[in-house]
Amino acid sequence: MTAADLAPQPGTDAPWTEAPWTEAWGQPEAVERLRAAASDPAQLAHAWLITGPPGSGRSTLASAFAAALIADPGNEAAMRQVLAGTHPDLTVLRTEGVIISIRDARALVERSAFAPSLGRYRVIVMEDADRMSERTSNVLLKALEEPPERTVWILCAPSDADLLPTIRSRVRTLRLREPGxxxxxxxxxxxxxxxxxxxxxxxxxxxxxxxxxxxxxxxxxxxxxxxxxxxxxxGVRGVGDAVEVAGRIVQLATDDAKALTAERDEAERSALLRTLGIADGAAVPHAVRGQLSALEEEQKRRATRSLRDGIDRVLTDLESMYRDTLMLQFGRRDGLINRELAAELAALAGMWTPARTLTVLDRIRATRANLEQNAAPALALESLLITVVSGRIP
Known part of the structure; x- marks a missing residue:
């Protein structure tokens, strides 16, 4: 969900004074708290951390809060700009790489020092703040501790435990609940x-x-x-299957990542060439190849993250399947995530012991941690699937 999704849709009657909050559904307590903070300086902290599980609407709520902070009530033009991400007093860092770089963090800190140019506040939104290393987090500390009077930081992360204690101590945390x-x-x-x-x-x-x-x-x-x-x-039955299926899963995740990024990459390349005055199909002059190379490097970093995210989604799906298996082993059929595989999972539940299922679930968590440490995806998945086959940690 993007900031643009927050704007009232054609045919709706949502007034622009309510527009920032119309898509922040399922979080009434959070909306009320942020709405009050945006309208009452006494309740407004200089830095916020919005936490919640993936899909809970962290980014949506951050965009809504930014719009309420920057635009004066009833100022439709300003609110449209904020929701579209084009307002000069809004800076949003959406991580395209695997981690947030020190360079990106320093750029945010520099931006946060400017007074607002048109709006009531300058707002700095950092999505995926959990992707900061310790060194990058240290870059933010001073800015979070003593920001300019009319600058507000909004960080987003799955959990406050994903950030350093020094960061947590400088922000006001708002925890979202998971939608049903x-x-x-x-x-x-x-x-x-x-x-x-x-x-x-x-x-x-x-x-x-x-x-x-x-x-x-x-x-x-x-x-x-x-x-x-x-x-x-x-269908994995042996080591050979584990190697083959691991390779297939990586290929599926790669295809999925390419499907997400290919169209965007081409559009960015075409837009850059148009900006440089180069016609489609024309040779790229040597003088501007550096700019094109920089764009391609950024796209490669984004592709790497997209693949990592794809593998992580695969692990989440596998985790849901073996979680269902464990539930069946304890006689629970309600709340299954993969109901369509109920027969297959019931058969698996009968063949395995709960201890073996727990071993596989533990191995999935270990695999995720290994991938975060840059383990090769194919090897990490092979190791996981060997545990699925054997019930033991290889």
Whole structure:
């Protein structure tokens, strides 16, 4: 969900004074607290940390809060600018790489020192603040501790535990609650017009992650890739299978990442060439090749992160499958995420012991940690699937 999604849709009656909050559904307590802070300086902290599980609407709420802070009530033009991300008093860092670089953090700090040019406040939004290293976090400390009077920082992360204690001590934390599957399904129906049954299935498979649920609902290939991944994992019977399936999963994640980034990459390249006055298909002059190379390097970093995120989604899907298996082993059939695989998972639950299922779940968590330390995805998945086959840590 992007800032542009927050604007009132054609045919709706939402007034622009309410527009920032219309899409921050399912978080009434958070909305009320931020609305009060935006209208009352006595309740406004200079730095905020919005936490919540993936898909809970952290970025959406941060955008809404920024709009309420910057635009005067009733100023439709300013609010449109903020929601579109083009207002001069709004700076948003959306991480395109695997981590937030020190250079990016320093640029935010420099930007935060400027007084607002048009709006009531200058707002700095850092999405994925959990992707900061310790050195990068230290760059922010002084700015968070003593920002200019009319500058407000908004950090977003899954949990406050993902940030250093020194950062946590300088922000006011707002914890979001996870939306229910039925609520996400209703949102999908309203937003995309998909069949309610498909919406419920996608909300369930996405485990209430709004963005992923919307992608599954609107992209049949994404649904097919997920189904193929789980079916392949269930079919692993030996070491040879583990190696083959690990390679297939990495390829599926790579295809998924390419599908997400290819169109955007080409559009960015074409836009840059147009800006430089180079016609489509024309040779690129040597003098501007450096700019094109810089763009390509940035796109490679983004592709690396997209692949890492894709592998992480695969692990989340596998985790949901073996979590369902454990529930069946304890006689629980309600709340299954992968109902469509109930028969296969029931058979697996009968063959395995709960201890073995827990070993696999522990191995999935260890695999995720290894990938965060730059382990090769194929090798990490091979090791995981060998544990699935053997029930032991290799």
């Amino acid at each position: 599957i039925d609520a996400v399904a209703r949102l999908l129906v309203a937003r995309t017009g998909v069949d309610p049954q498909l919406a419920e299935r996608c909300a369930r498979h996405a485990q209430r992650h709004i963005g992923m649920a919307q992608r599954l609902a609107t992209d049949e290939r994404a649904r097919a890739r997920r189904d193929e991944t789980l079916t392949a994992a269930l």
